Amino acid sequence: MALSGVRVLELAGLAPSPLCGMILADFGAQVVRVDRCPRSAMNTDVQGRGKRSLALDLKQGAGAAALRRLCLRADVLVEPFRHGVMEKLGLGPKVLLQENPKLIYARLTGFGQSGRYAKSAGHDINYLALSGVLSKLGRKDENPYAPVNLLADFAGGGVMCAMGIIMALYERTKSGKGQVVDASMVEGAAYLSSFLWKSQNLGLWNRLRGENLLDSGAPFYETYKTLDGKFMAVGAIEPQFYEQLVKGLGLDLDKLPSQLSFSDWPEMKKMFAALFSKKTQAEWCRIFDGTDACVTPVLSLDEVALYQHNKERGSFIKNDQEEISPRPSPLLSRTPATPSSRRDPFIGEHTEEILLEFGFTKEEIAKLHSEKVIEFNKPKANL
Numbered sequence: 001m002a003l004s005g006v007r008v009l010e011l012a013g014l015a016p017s018p019l020c021g022m023i024l025a026d027f028g029a030q031v032v033r034v035d036r037c038p039r040s041a042m043n044t045d046v047q048g049r050g051k052r053s054l055a056l057d058l059k060q061g062a063g064a065a066a067l068r069r070l071c072l073r074a075d076v077l078v079e080p081f082r083h084g085v086m087e088k089l090g091l092g093p094k095v096l097l098q099e100n101p102k103l104i105y106a107r108l109t110g111f112g113q114s115g116r117y118a119k120s121a122g123h124d125i126n127y128l129a130l131s132g133v134l135s136k137l138g139r140k141d142e143n144p145y146a147p148v149n150l151l152a153d154f155a156g157g158g159v160m161c162a163m164g165i166i167m168a169l170y171e172r173t174k175s176g177k178g179q180v181v182d183a184s185m186v187e188g189a190a191y192l193s194s195f196l197w198k199s200q201n202l203g204l205w206n207r208l209r210g211e212n213l214l215d216s217g218a219p220f221y222e223t224y225k226t227l228d229g230k231f232m233a234v235g236a237i238e239p240q241f242y243e244q245l246v247k248g249l250g251l252d253l254d255k256l257p258s259q260l261s262f263s264d265w266p267e268m269k270k271m272f273a274a275l276f277s278k279k280t281q282a283e284w285c286r287i288f289d290g291t292d293a294c295v296t297p298v299l300s301l302d303e304v305a306l307y308q309h310n311k312e313r314g315s316f317i318k319n320d321q322e323e324i325s326p327r328p329s330p331l332l333s334r335t336p337a338t339p340s341s342r343r344d345p346f347i348g349e350h351t352e353e354i355l356l357e358f359g360f361t362k363e364e365i366a367k368l369h370s371e372k373v374i375e376f377n378k379p380k381a382n383l
């Protein structure tokens, strides 16, 4: 796999850093999740695929020292705390990079490592708000609306951080040096939205939120409810595709206002909505499948894996617990990701084997255990 041989230490965090670690693990890195000790009652990382868990108390001097030792043999450290937390533990980048100059030290935060909010708490919706992107999301006459916590946490955070790590790993093959990756979710979400910025002069965003071409203003870029309470997604932007949409709906193009007549959009939406409500989703699929009308069913998470196209590509996978999830993306032709099919690790499940692997002796491990710096957690206890 593309990242085999890369050793990653991921300090356990909320949502974005677990995704970052999972991407690296899916593509072959050996990812150790460093969990809190004493461990919490329940594992809240649902993105632990392919990782192993080490429960280590970083607040004890011996725990912080153990992490420093682990970092000597690691390629990447991912830390998800607000700025200053790692420094307070004596585990800041100055210390760790001095000890291992090849280390990639990835810091995944909401507001970044500097600026007045660097030490403030926040969540996806706050980061999205400060990126400017949230102001563009939402329907006409409604408040801005955050699409779950996908944009800042995961796209602007977890994925951007993984990209930064991979770029730093590539650069290290030339310079032999590590570096700090300062992944701010505000900036990640803003960067992700570069198209919004760069397209300001195209006239795409001249109208209020929810009245533009791609933000639910246009009748040909919208979702519509079907007779059976399901939905169809319509994305017929180009005139040749729009023509096919109109045909599929049983309308006559010559009798409709021009496609880009903004003032007619609200009425056209009503007309399209009335038509979509007359047939079931399956009936609309039969009409539009195989055309270029850019009309697709809105599938639920229960439906996607069984949808013919997704089945043909094997886009969703099952683990040995029969849980379905998306296959890692993108597909690499020679060295594709081979995600683990095992269940996620329990907190502290691999503490001993990891420490042995990183050069700790049995005696040292026993001492750390007796001092409650580390915890073991045998799987049987969780079953």
Ligand SMILES: C[C@H](CCC[C@@H](C)[C@H]1CC[C@H]2[C@@H]3[C@H](O)C[C@@H]4C[C@H](O)CC[C@]4(C)[C@H]3C[C@H](O)[C@]12C)C(=O)SCCNC(=O)CCNC(=O)[C@H](O)C(C)(C)COP(=O)(O)OP(=O)(O)OC[C@H]1O[C@@H](n2cnc3c(N)ncnc32)[C@H](O)[C@@H]1OP(=O)(O)O
Pocket: 011, 013, 014, 015, 016, 034, 035, 036, 037, 041, 042, 043, 044, 045, 056, 057, 058, 059, 080, 081, 082, 085, 088, 089, 108, 109, 110, 111, 120, 121, 122, 123, 124, 125, 149, 153
């Ligand atoms: C919208 C999303 C958030 C979604 C999260 C959900 C997935 C989960 C939220 C609530 C969960 C549910 C809930 O807990 C109830 C149930 C519990 C049950 O167990 C499981 C089911 C639950 C239903 C559970 C289910 C889910 O887990 C939830 C629904 C986001 O936006 S996530 C993005 C957040 N932002 C960031 O990550 C940016 C950077 N980080 C931060 O800004 C801060 O970390 C943050 C997130 C604001 C949290 O601040 P906090 O004060 O808590 O932490 P920090 O200041 O960073 O400091 C960390 C302290 O911990 C110490 N520490 C760390 N590791 C160790 C260790 N190994 N040993 C010892 N100590 C450790 C560290 O030293 C710091 O200590 P100090 O505070 O003393 O300096």
